Structures are given as structure tokens and as C-alpha cells.
Amino acid sequence: MECPRCHNQNVKRLYKLHGKYYCRQCIAFHRVWVDEPYTQDHTRFPPQKVRYSLDFELSKSQQDISRQLVYNYQNHYHSLVLAVCGSGKTEIVFELIQYALQRGDRVCFCIPRKELVKELYQRIKEAFHQIDIGLVYGGHIENINAQLIVCTMHQLYRFEKSGFHLMIADEVDAFPFYGNPVLQQIFMRCCIGNYVKLSATFVKEDIDGEELLIMNRRYHGYDLPVPQLIICPHCLQVLLISFLLKKWKKKVIVFVPLVQDVDKLACQLQSYTHLRVRGVSSIHKHNQDNLMALKNGDIDVIVSTTLLERGITIEDVQVIVYHGEHDLFDRRTLIQIAGRVGRKISHPQGHVYILSNEHTSSIRQCIHTIKNLNQMSV
Incomplete structure (x- = not known):
């Protein structure tokens, strides 16, 4: 037996109720039966014109990676972006978000912590014009059916049945996402297209067939302070x-x-x-x-x-x-x-x-x- 969500095979974590087995390893994200059929409703939205604006100009490195991310998505490649702290990695995915939304694809931008999700939501809301954006974190649900969702990793379970064509995950090296197989499997179940993962601390063990893009300079061009x-x-x-x-x-x-x-x-x-x-x-x-x-x-x-x-x-x-x-x-x-x-x-x-x-x-x-x-x- 195997949990269809988190792939748990440990019989000590599989419990029987009313003649059916369910998984206790991922029970925190609602119960999943071992024999439960898994279907997804791949919702598409009408193509539309999407605009965004920034109050600064991207550096050449940011522009190069931004264009490469669009190219990778067009060619169905997953991407990892190793971007040093303070390099402005959030803004380099805006062109990609714009491209996906204009196609009618559904997009999710997720991050581990609630405080950062609220800040990220404000940044995206200020940059993108005339777009409904959903915001979901513990104790808060807003526009959950929107084409563009900003949420914590813990709330991704709400979208397992609908999924996203483009998933962007920031700070994938951070607690509680890093080293959590349940959250990582839920992330993959939600991804019906391609993903972009952002981090300042990728190592070779984190790479699993994705294309690695590196931004080793901050926007101001100075060296990183060496401890x-x-x-x-x-x-x-x-x-x-x-x-x-x-x-x-x-x-x-x-x-x-x-x-x-x-x-x-x-x-x-x-x-x-x-x-x-x-x-x-x-x-x-x-x-x-x-x-x-x-x-x-x-x-x-x-x-x-x-x-x-x-x-x-x-x-x-x-x-x-x-x-x-x-x-x-x-x-x-x-x-x-x-x-x-x-x-x-x-x-x-x-x-x-x-x-x-x-x-x-x-x-x-x-x-x-x-x-x-x-x-x-x-």
C-alpha cells in the first residue's frame, strides 16, 4: 500500500477506518484514502493582456535570467535560480508571470512563511495592474479562485485538485519546506506544468534535472560581504x-x-x-x-x-x-x-x-x- 499523495509506504502510518486505509503521515493536510481516485480539474482562463511595471530598471543579469525563464517555460523546462541574497530575485520572475497569465495559465507564487507571503502579495499587487490576485495563508483566504495565487507552502493542499500550470517557489531552502517530503510531494501534485524554484543556497544535491541559472551579483554590483x-x-x-x-x-x-x-x-x-x-x-x-x-x-x-x-x-x-x-x-x-x-x-x-x-x-x-x-x- 502507498499513500497517493505523499507516497508513504510505512504500514505504521497507514490506518484503517470503516474498512479503508488512510495515511497518517500527511493527515494534517486533510485525509487521503489509499484507494482514493485522484483527478484534477485543469482550469484555464481566457487569454488577456497583462501589464506590470517596476519603479527601477532590472540589471543586465536580471534581464538575462528573466528572458531565460520565459524561454524555459515555453519549452517545458523546470528551472532553479541560484540568486544571492539581495540580488532582486523576486522581480526576475515578473516577465514569466506576465507571459503565463496572458496565455490563460494559472500561476502560483508560494513561500514558506506567512509574514513574507503578505509582503510578497503587496509587491506583486503594486506591480501588476488590473489582475485579481488570491492571497492564502493560515487563517486567511482571499480570492482563492483567482488566476494568480500567492500563498504559503502549507496552503498548497487546497489546490491539489485544480493545480497550476506555473509554480514559483521562493526560499525552498527554508523551514518548513526544506527537508519536508510531505510538503514537497504536495507541491509536485499541484504542478501540472513547470516550476521555478528560487534560493540563495542551492547545492548539487538539490538539482534533479532542472536547468540551473545563477545570479551571483546584487543589483548594485558590489561583492557580497565575506564573513x-x-x-x-x-x-x-x-x-x-x-x-x-x-x-x-x-x-x-x-x-x-x-x-x-x-x-x-x-x-x-x-x-x-x-x-x-x-x-x-x-x-x-x-x-x-x-x-x-x-x-x-x-x-x-x-x-x-x-x-x-x-x-x-x-x-x-x-x-x-x-x-x-x-x-x-x-x-x-x-x-x-x-x-x-x-x-x-x-x-x-x-x-x-x-x-x-x-x-x-x-x-x-x-x-x-x-x-x-x-x-x-x-
Whole structure:
């Protein structure tokens, strides 16, 4: 027996009810019977003229990849886009979205986290004119039958029976999509045409026959900031961070591995430096208020878990990683953290310091990858 959705064959995860078996592995996305016939209604929309506009001009690299994505879709190729943090990967798919919508194809743009989905929806809504756009995330359903849907990965199960001709997935290296076979199978069930996956941290194991396109430069053309490793015992790391904060006199995010580290380190830094320090994590309140306060210069430092590793842009921010040897700081996470620095053309460079009591393979791989991207000629 095998679940027709997630392909689970573990009999311990297949339960019997009223003489029929259903899968418990993907039960969170509504029950699927093992012998349930699977049909899809491939809805097409009338061809129409679709326009979009941007308030900036794409770089040559962005334009080249944008055109290649359209070509790949026309020729029924799946695409992976390795785009460095802050390179403007969202806008490079707009031409492809326009092409698909004009054909009458149904399009989905999905991303793991609710906060980023709402931001993405606003960006697409401002760019595309006179198009109904659906927005679906936990606790919110809006225009679910629209031709263009923006949603979280967790909400894709709602579209298994209808599907999409074009699926665009951003941050496929992020929790909860990465390493989740159930979500990945639901994604593939929804894809009745071709997909584009976007990430800043693809490795060769992620490639499965797709065409890989690489955008190794940010739109402003400067190199990515390369992290500097400082081997330092735990007992001295707080003092070193305090020294750097007073020396830089800039906005800083200090990343810590554990939630319980946030308030402890924030109190220590505020005591040692007399700067305005706030904590951010999944259990902290007012996260968005504190983030906005840092952007506006109302506070000086945020101590954060990896909650802020992606999806934020703060002008002229510097980054420090505390206890960088921790297993949670893997290669992908460190690359994302480093990607918070130098995103704006007004301040295209900055500091990324990793404080660790040892030189881990993850730190080594992160630094090596960023240096290679800076040297790469694509």
C-alpha cells in the first residue's frame, strides 16, 4: 500500500477506518484514502493582456535570467535560480508571470512563511495592474479562485485538485519546506506544468534535472560581504561583541542559536555598552515593532534567533553571530545571515563577524561559497 499523495509506504502510518486505509503521515493536510481516485480539474482562463511595471530598471543579469525563464517555460523546462541574497530575485520572475497569465495559465507564487507571503502579495499587487490576485495563508483566504495565487507552502493542499500550470517557489531552502517530503510531494501534485524554484543556497544535491541559472551579483554590483571568523572562547564573546558595538556605532543584529540566549545576552550587552538593545524570537512580543525601531534608529541593537535570518532589509546594518559553532548555524543559515549586510546601494558593504570557539565545517563552507560567488563570472 502507498499513500497517493505523499507516497508513504510505512504500514505504521497507514490506518484503517470503516474498512479503508488512510495515511497518517500527511493527515494534517486533510485525509487521503489509499484507494482514493485522484483527478484534477485543469482550469484555464481566457487569454488577456497583462501589464506590470517596476519603479527601477532590472540589471543586465536580471534581464538575462528573466528572458531565460520565459524561454524555459515555453519549452517545458523546470528551472532553479541560484540568486544571492539581495540580488532582486523576486522581480526576475515578473516577465514569466506576465507571459503565463496572458496565455490563460494559472500561476502560483508560494513561500514558506506567512509574514513574507503578505509582503510578497503587496509587491506583486503594486506591480501588476488590473489582475485579481488570491492571497492564502493560515487563517486567511482571499480570492482563492483567482488566476494568480500567492500563498504559503502549507496552503498548497487546497489546490491539489485544480493545480497550476506555473509554480514559483521562493526560499525552498527554508523551514518548513526544506527537508519536508510531505510538503514537497504536495507541491509536485499541484504542478501540472513547470516550476521555478528560487534560493540563495542551492547545492548539487538539490538539482534533479532542472536547468540551473545563477545570479551571483546584487543589483548594485558590489561583492557580497565575506564573513570574518574570530576564534574566541565563550567567556570572552560577550566582551568582544560589546567592544565591536561601541567601535562601530551602527545598527547591529546579533544572532544567537537558542531562544534562551536572547534575553540573557540582550541584558548583558545593554549593561556593558549602555546602548538600546531589544530581543527578537518566536516567543517574543513586538518583534515587528522592534524591527521597525532598528530601521528608524530608535534602538541600536537587536539580539535575535534565526527568525531574522531572511526576508529583512535594514540599511547599513552589521551582523554578529554568537556561538557560531552551534549546529543550528549550518552553511545555509550562515549564508542567509551574511546576506542581511550590504543590501542597499547607499551602503553596499559592511561587517559580518562569526564568533566561535572552533572552525566548523559549516563556517568553512559558508566563507568558501561566498568567496566563490564573488569570483564567479556568469
